[in-house]
Amino acid sequence: xxxxxxxxxxxxxxxxxxxxxxxxxxxxxxxxxxxxxxxxxxxxxxxxxxxxxxxxxxxxxxxxxxxxxxxxxxxxxxxxxxxxxxxxxxxxxxxxxxxxxxxxxxxxxxxxxxxxxxxxxxxxxxxxxxxxxxxxxxxxxxxxxxxxxxxxxxxxxxxxxxxxxxxxxxxxxxxxxxxxxxxxxxxxxxxxxxxxxxxxxxxxxxxxxxxxxxxxxxxxxxxxxxxxxxxxxxxxxxxxxxxxxxxxxxxxxxxxxxxxxxxxxxxxxxxxxxxxxxxxxxxxxxxxxxxxxxxxxxxxxxxxxxxxxxxxxxxxxxxxxxxxxxxxxxxxxxxxxxxxxxxxxxxxxxxxxxxxxxxxxxxxxxxxxxxxxxxxxxxxxxxxxxxxxxxxxxxxxxxxxxxxxxxxxxxxxxxxxxxxxxxxxxxxxxxxxxxxxxxxxxxxxxxxxxxxxxxxxxxxxxxxxxxxx
Numbered sequence: 330x331x332x333x334x335x336x337x338x339x340x341x342x343x344x345x346x347x348x349x350x351x352x353x354x355x356x357x358x359x360x361x362x363x364x365x366x367x368x369x370x371x372x373x374x375x376x377x378x379x380x381x382x383x384x385x386x387x388x389x390x391x392x393x394x395x396x397x398x399x400x401x402x403x404x405x406x407x408x409x410x411x412x413x414x415x416x417x418x419x420x421x422x423x424x425x426x427x428x429x430x431x432x433x434x435x436x437x438x439x440x441x442x443x444x445x446x447x448x449x450x451x452x453x454x455x456x457x458x459x460x461x462x463x464x465x466x467x468x469x470x471x472x473x474x475x476x477x478x479x480x481x482x483x484x485x486x487x488x489x490x491x492x493x494x495x496x497x498x499x500x501x502x503x504x505x506x507x508x509x510x511x512x513x514x515x516x517x518x519x520x521x522x523x524x525x526x527x528x529x530x531x532x533x534x535x536x537x538x539x540x541x542x543x544x545x546x547x548x549x550x551x552x553x554x555x556x557x558x559x560x561x562x563x564x565x566x567x568x569x570x571x572x573x574x575x576x577x578x579x580x581x582x583x584x585x586x587x588x589x590x591x592x593x594x595x596x597x598x599x600x601x602x603x604x605x606x607x608x609x610x611x612x613x614x615x616x617x618x619x620x621x622x623x624x625x626x627x628x629x630x631x632x633x634x635x636x637x638x639x640x641x642x643x644x645x646x647x648x649x650x651x652x653x654x655x656x657x658x659x660x661x662x663x664x665x666x667x668x669x670x671x672x673x674x675x676x677x678x679x680x681x682x683x684x685x686x687x688x689x690x691x692x693x694x695x696x697x698x699x700x701x702x703x704x705x706x707x708x709x710x711x712x713x714x715x716x717x718x719x720x721x722x723x724x725x726x727x728x729x730x731x732x733x734x735x736x737x738x739x740x741x742x743x744x745x746x747x748x749x750x751x752x753x754x755x756x757x758x759x760x761x762x763x764x765x766x767x768x769x770x771x772x773x774x775x776x777x778x779x780x781x782x783x784x785x786x787x788x789x790x791x792x793x794x795x796x797x798x
Contacts, residue, residue: 343707344700344703344704344707347703347706347707347714348700348703351703351714351717351718351721352402352696352699352700352703352721353379353402354718355448355451355718355721355722355725356379356380356404356405356725357379357405358447358448358451358722359405359444359445359447359448359725359726359729360377360378360379360405360406360407360444361447362443362444362445362446362447362448363407363409363440363441363443363444364377364407365443366439366440366443367407367409367412367440369439370432370436370439370440371436372409372411372412372432372436372440373409373410373411373429374394374407374408374409375394375395375408375409375410376394376395376396376397376406376407376408377394377395377396377397377407377408378396378397378398378399378405378406378407378408379397379398379399379405380398380399380400380401380402380404380405381399381400381401381404381405381406382399382400382401383399383400384397384398384399384400385397385398385399385400386398395408402696409440410429411429411430411431411432412432412437412440412441412740434744434745434748437740437741437744438741438744441737441738441740441741441744442730442737442741444726444729444737445725445726445727445729445730445737446726448722448723448725448726448729449667449722449723449726451718451722452667452670452718452719452722452723452726453663453667455715455718455719455722456663456666456667456719457663458715459660459661459663459666459712459715459716459719460660460661460662460663460666461660462712463658463659463660463712464658464659464660464661464712464713464715464716465656465657465658465659465710465712465713466656466657466658466659467571467654467655467656467657468572468655468656468657469569469570469571469572469655470515470516470517470659471514471515472504472515472516472569472570473504473505473506473513473514473515473516473518473519473569474502474503474504474505474569474570474604475494475499475500475501475502475503475504475505475567475568475569475570475604476501476568476569476570476571476604476605476607476608477501477567477568477604477605477607477608478492478494478495478499478500478501478566478567479492479494479495479566479567479568479607480492480495480566481566482555482557482558482564482566483557483558484555484556484557485556485557485558485559485560485561490555490557492565492566493552493553493554493555493564493565493566494552494565494566494567495566496553497539497550497551497552497553497565498550499539499541499550499552499565499567500543501570501602501604501605501608502543502570502602502604503541503542503543503548504541504542504543505519505539505540505541506540506541506542506547507538507539507540508522508523508526508537508538508539508540509522509526509528509537509538510538510540516569521673521676522537522676523537523554523563523564523565524562524563524564524688525563525676525677525679525680525686525688526554526563526680526686527680527683527685527686528685529685530553534553535553535554535555535556535563535687536551536552536553536554537551537552537553537554537563537565538550538551538552539551539552552565556687559784559787560692561687562687562688562692563687568605568607569605570604570605571604571605571606571654572594572654572655573594573595573596573603573605573606573609573652574592574593574594574652574653574654574655575589575590575591575592575593575594575595575650575651575652575653576591576651576652576653577591577650577651578590578591578649578650579649579650581649582648582649582650583636583637583648583649584648584649584650585649586637587623587634587635587636587637588634589623589625589634589650590627592627593625593626593627594625594626594627595609595623595624595625596624596625596626596631597623597624598612598613598621598622598623598624599612599621599622599623600622606652613636613648619638620635620636620637620638621635621636622634622635622636623635623636666716666719667719667723670719670720670723670724671723671727673720674723674724674727674728675727677693678727681693690773690776690777691776691777691780692780693777694777694781695774695777695778695781696774696778696781697778697781697782697785698777698778698781698784699721701781701784701785701788702717703717705788733766733770734759734762734763734765734766735763735766735767735770739763739766743759
């Protein structure tokens, strides 16, 4: 017990350190972009804050800028009274903007875009580190071969429904080449495009088109996803092909009697290729009354063993072997890494605003979710933390440039409209609009955080049950 307790304490401390470095560091980089651009363009900087709300720590430098760390760790800001009145978030200014020199449209654009630009630059630098040191990933991560087609899938409210992929005629071994006409090269693309898809039947039921390769020929199938799983997302009941590499054999078990050894890779059972753990367990359930040949790769060659007859009751769980995932170190280029993140966020935003998709705000993650991801990544290793840093900074850059009041993109929109109309927008209009969006954004953050907490509690419960087993 003491060892587990100390390990938990150290793990949580390490997570806290990484949250400060990754989350706080990404916010700092964003605000640093605004700060340096404003100083470069001669714009008055009154305050530089990491976090929102009242200050935990504050110091006024010789340059006249107040530097502070604030209590609410969900953002940050650079107070620029010449450019934007965001008193509802940043606090009131001690300077009368009307007494300051006007700022050119070009300077406004440079200052507002600089935060996102710094996030992209930071993401690129971290991606360069990943490119050099490498990132661990499953050997078959670039494959879109289907390893398992489920006969049923779980519904969010309980109960099961027939697997949509199985009902449509999808088979294990099929290679997915496209989803709704978009080509795919990795399983993550397949998952994302299915979950974010917006196809519907005339009756309004979800629909997705799959382009498959089967035995060297092209097969087109229409599948009707169900909203299933813990998150109620579009699922069709498929799993990727995996290498069945034995990691452990229980002494005296059926696997030990068969002659299986750690390091064996199971290729086929009774002549049928085994492409996933699920398919192997299903096959073991049906092959129990007579000796069953199992083909394995061992020491560079192939060997055929025979599984003796065994009880039919839960043979997969009682067979006595565990599997490992073959991992290799990949070195994706920085441009490929950033391109993947940009693609993902634009797909998500497109699905979010598409009325025919099933993607809602409850599927998004906020500050609590980010902390959760950092915590999970910390248990795996620094390469995954760096990958998360790239993702976070690309998301910060894109989201901040959306034309929404309060965000940088909203300020660019106000400046552009004022430029086109030849005079500044009414101050009351800007203040009212921004106040409304402050309430909306804060409400959205609270709403999203509720679902983030639920996911964290659910995942912790699953981990606890797995640990007890």
